[in-house]
Amino acid sequence: MIYFDQAASSFPKPKGVGKAMLHALNEIGANPGRGSHQSARNAASIIQETRERASRLFGCTDPKKALFYSNATTALNQAIKGFPWSRGDHIIATSFEHNSIRRPLEYIRKQKGITITYLQWNGDTEKFIIDLEDAVTSKTKLIAMTHASNVTGTILPIEKVSKVARRNSIKTLLDGSQTAGHIPINMVRQDIDMLVFPGHKGLLGPQGTGMLLVEGDIELEPIHHGGTGAYSELIGQPEQWPEKYESGTLNTPGIAGLNAxxxxxxxxxxxxxxxxxxxAKQLLKGLKSIPGIVCYGPQEHESRMPIVAFNINDIPSQEIAMVLDTHYNIAVRAGLHCSPLGHETLNTTEQGAVRASIGMYNTEEEVNFFIKAIQEIVSAYEDL
Incomplete structure (x- = not known):
């Protein structure tokens, strides 16, 4: 199989990832923070080591504020729903947001009485920043923004966004779901207050892992309450980080794989x-040479993530994905990619788009085979 669905979940994983998970599962097995015996201490050591490593890699100065969740969606929910909102507060997001940001935002719009501005992206960084500055009000408390579109691979200018936020005393939440592991992210140097990422995409870790890293003094309200191992004598949730935000047993095997x-x-x-x-740029160039193909997102000479979104004439994107799967053994993703705002921006809501996303283990030969497959598909539809 040619696996071009890396933006959804990376495959294959480095061998060390599975090895670390099996070791945690078969050789340790205990619950971290829920005992003083050797196995529990070993499990806790894996958790702590991963906190410290993630903090080091992404520029978070306090490992206690590197929090584990089951995925990026849950981490984003904690960051957004737990933020200290007041009625009338304002949030700025973008037209590229995944539902993992959009739906929590729309939830707190109803529950908290906040307002939201979704900025449009048209490929012009200067205009985007001007629009951002124009959108800022005295009520703006948070800019919640994807680092890169999961549909087109467009990378947004987070450093320029953060400068606007800092000048106006606005906190920033960056969704690094598509960028973590592909391009450097440093919270201190880039003025990012909260960073979220999953383990299973560009980081090449396992599914069922995600993190929220918090830089500086932000007090979030925990969205989950329950057992934390330590501070069991308290009736309410403890105030200490990370226990305040990590109720229940952590996914130690998954975190061990993420650490690897x-x-x-x-x-x-x-x-x-x-x-x-x-x-991806080679793939984009090849697709654009085929009549009837419409490609979306940055051009070959522009910065982008390894994602190429396209359509063939007016053929439903899901149909093309099915043909690639059944006739060529190629895995892609088609449809709306959990990003309806992005498809509204591209005017592809009805058709969706075929998304081919590439990882570090894919090859030039696979790209060439993919281009040939698309050429054959286009020719076959022309003959109908």
């Missing part, structure tokens, strides 16, 4: 243009 993936990332240099991005 982060260790590999820490050991390799982050290239200016990762190999998978070069392959």
């Amino acid at each position: 993936a982060l260790t590999l990332l820490e050991g390799r240099s982050m290239e200016n243009v990762p190999r998978e991005t070069l392959l």
